[in-house]
Amino acid sequence: MVKDGNPSWKPTFIVKPDGGCQGDGIYLIKDPRDIRLAGNLQSRPAVVQEYICKPxxxxxxxxxxxxxxxxxxxxxxxxxxxxxxxxxxxxxxxxxxxxxxxxxxxxxxxxxxxxxxxxxxxxxxxxxxxxxxxxxxxxxxxxxxxxxxxxxxxxxxxxxxxxxxxxxxxxxxxxxxxxxxxxxxxxxxxxxxxxxxxxxxxxxxxxxxxxxxxxxxxxxxxxxxxxxxxxxxxxxxxxxxxxxxxxxxxxxxxxxxxxxxxxxxxxxxxxxxxxxxxxxxxxxxxxxxxxxxxxxxxxxxxxxxFNYLRLVDRMANLFIRFLGIKGTMKLGPTGFRTFIRNCRLSSSSLSMAAVDILYIDITRRWSSMTLDHGDSGMCLQAFVEAFFYLAQRKFKMRPLHAQVASLIDLCEYHLSLLDEKRLMYGRSGTTGYRPPGSSTPQGATPLEGTSPLGPNDANKLSQSKYLLS
The missing domain is CATH 3.30.470 (D-amino Acid Aminotransferase; Chain A, domain 1)
Structure with a gap:
């Protein structure tokens, strides 16, 4: 397809069988039709890269x-x-x-x-x-x-x-x-x-x-x-x-x-x-x-x-938080609904019924594209796609990177409020603490009976609870 649009492009491809090692089975081709397959790509996947001709x-x-x-x-x-x-x-x-x-x-x-x-x-x-x-x-x-x-x-x-x-x-x-x-x-x-x-x-x-x-x-x-x-x-x-x-x-x-x-x-x-x-x-x-x-x-x-590149990393933290069952790597429909509810992302234009439809559509598409058909549910990549969709709906007038960053900030903010509320209940059974200088991000609504943490405190709280090592 690329060559049809650019006839002057004359690439060489290097084909590496999936799961191979020590150079076994690697070969070069000029035409994609020359690829050698034992079976098909489902049973014998391969990585195909454009060969670098000027080393x-x-x-x-x-x-x-x-x-x-x-x-x-x-x-x-x-x-x-x-x-x-x-x-x-x-x-x-x-x-x-x-x-x-x-x-x-x-x-x-x-x-x-x-x-x-x-x-x-x-x-x-x-x-x-x-x-x-x-x-x-x-x-x-x-x-x-x-x-x-x-x-x-x-x-x-x-x-x-x-x-x-x-x-x-x-x-x-x-x-x-x-x-x-x-x-x-x-x-x-x-x-x-x-x-x-x-x-x-x-x-x-x-x-x-x-x-x-x-x-x-x-x-x-x-x-x-x-x-x-x-x-x-x-x-x-x-x-x-x-x-x-x-x-x-x-x-x-x-x-x-x-x-x-x-x-x-x-x-x-x-x-x-x-x-x-x-x-x-x-x-x-x-x-x-x-x-x-x-x-x-x-x-x-x-x-x-490089911190500007870590948006998907922060999404993964959200994904892991709502997995629920230990040992699973896919998010169930209940976990996705809990994510929407706890982060306060539902609205008059995004009902919980619409959330369920979004979950089904994206999960089904990703399940058909991946080779892993073990556990049912939403994989991380599907969650990232759903997150992008939600970010584009909520922050329509901003560039895509800013849309995603804003939604992550908003989710982390609401979850930090929830964590603070639980922490206060655990200590004294009341929730009326309000740190000095705290503020509410654009688009956020403080929970009733609680006051928001400062932005830095909120991020530290939400990140420190989910250390992986």
Whole structure:
């Protein structure tokens, strides 16, 4: 359809079977009709991406970057990026894809598990040579050519934060279905593997995010036909050991937070982007026998630049609040009606009967589009669509982003009033408290017998009650 509108567009596509790993089953096509399907898309889903034809080359070879990202906490959101990563090289000089070279996997695919079988693969103990190198060695090489390395890192950090923010809403829904509410301290974390491609203009492009990245620090070497030995990889060890070591240091629930963890977090936060060019050196003040921390905190350090993107994250908090049954990930009709009622969204133009029809229509459409037909009910994506519909009805004269933000503020405000009312009943059985300087958002109506909290107090109250970790 795009080509019909733009005949000059001549893309190449890369097809990745869903559920695959280590490059298995990946292939390139020029025409969508060439896609190979075992069965159909329902039984064998695939991810199809437009192939990036102008990557940055080193020694005429295409390469990608594996960066390790620690998702330390969902609420509050905490993200760390390792100061160094891996650069994985193809083993055949790069040429832009044509119908004649689409099958040259060693030219187009950077997967280590594929290229390691190439006769051109170079194992090296040096961090700056071979078919697998440290990312810092690539940055040093680019810096010597006058490239602004701080700008490259800034763009990568932005890419990582935006990606995690996009993932966070669904992660929270999965999290609450498995982790008991109110459990003290951190209950889980995750190391993610970000695969990134630098384009010729040095713009980073996200290829994929691995939820279970390999942490092996050795490779197999064939001594004779069918006989292999495991050979340590100096590059893997340098990068991965530091990531695992510092993840455990940050997540250790037994360490004295007052004496040690603030020092480490401060150490990570105060590290400048330029310090990410080299491997960590020196020693931590609190643990003289360990090297200084290699994980750099990027969120909430840079939160103010990205908080405008967290609207869906705040919607997910509302969605989770009204799920009702522990362990479920879909909102039932009663939960949706309770959401409308508690947030005071019904009106003469939006009756509860209309709310039920909205729920049925959107839930049915999303159920038909997804492969998950287990639990019945409204999934998070359907709730987001319903929320957008409600925002557009209530705040018609504002831009879409402002409509959604205003409705979220309104919902959080009414729920904070409800929480305050319950809190007051729990303390004394009366509700007449009114904090000084409190105000009512536009479009909100205070509950009878209560007075609103200040905006900041309301947000803190509504968010603090639903911590996920």
């Amino acid at each position: 940055l080359l080193i020694d005429r070879l295409k390469f990608d970057i594996r960066l390790y990202v620690l998702l330390k906490s969902l609420e509050p959101l905490e993200i760390y990026i390792a100061k160094d990563g891996l650069s994985r090289f193809c083993t055949e000089p790069y040429q832009e894809p044509t119908s004649k070279n689409l099958h040259h996997i060693f030219m187009h695919l950077t997967n280590y598990s594929l290229n390691v079988h190439s006769s051109n693969f170079v194992h090296s103990d040096s961090a700056s040579t071979g078919s697998k190198r440290t990312f810092s060695s690539i940055l040093c090489r680019l810096s010597a050519k006058g490239v602004d390395i701080k700008k490259v890192w800034s763009d990568i950090i932005s890419l990582v934060i935006k990606t995690v923010i996009a993932l966070t809403p669904e992660l929270k829904v999965f999290y609450q279905s498995d982790i008991p509410a109110g459990r003290p301290g951190p209950t889980c974390f995750q190391i993610l593997g970000f695969d990134i491609l630098l384009m010729k203009n040095l713009k980073p492009m996200l290829l994929e995010v691995n939820a279970n990245p390999s942490m092996r620090i050795e490779h197999e070497q064939e001594l004779s036909p069918g006989v292999f030995e495991h050979v340590p990889s100096a590059v893997d060890e340098e990068v991965k050991v530091a990531v695992i070591r510092d993840t455990l240091r940050l997540m250790d629930p037994l360490r004295n937070r007052r004496d040690t963890q603030p020092q480490q977090s401060e150490n990570a936060e105060d590290t400048s982007d330029s310090d990410m060019l080299a491997a960590p050196e020196g020693h931590s003040h609190s643990e003289p026998y360990l090297p200084s921390i290699c994980l750099k905190q990027v969120f909430p350090k840079y939160a103010k630049h």
